[in-house]
Amino acid sequence: MADTHTAENQTAGVSEQDVRHVANLANLELTDQELPRMVRDLNSILNYIAELNQLDTAAVAPMAQVGEMLGLTPDGAGNTLRPDVVRPSVDRAAVMAAAPETDGRFFKVPKVIER
Template sequence: MKITRKDVEYVAALAHLELTPEETERMREQLDSILTYIDKLNELDTAEVAPMAQVLAEAHPEAAWRDDAARPGLARADALAAAPDAQEPFVKVPKVIER
């Protein structure tokens, strides 16, 4: 599957990204390269390969799962102080979805 400039521009618009013509072309080349690689992977015979949920599970079992432990986070006052626009206790953000 070949990615066109129009495809990149469509996805960029969905993500509210403004790309220069150079960025659009670079993104088109990169996405095209990724999809070409995926097409090659789809050609592989995986009939004898056991399905797995996580790649790390067998190679590094200690990295696959860890205990879910609470850790101290950013204090609310610090988070609100760092926000460009806040109204206690909320951070105000610009509207991004239009109807």
């Protein structure tokens, strides 16, 4: 993606070539009408992010978990979060035995993406 530098901020511009490349990687087929609209929309998003990056957040406390703000802690004090405890998982051999097709270690599935 091409970079455009200004005195106030730095914004990245998305070209039609960039969108075609990403669409190809994602196996998406964009029509000739969708391509310019996608370029415009992605550039609009990047410009908005550049605006947000200019905000002074020095006085804003960092948030690790939104649940902490709501008083939801896994300490059993009447909250809705369950405690994070290690529990046994399902038996791998039993799961593989019930699978329609397996090599004993992995599930075998039909190929779905053709390239």
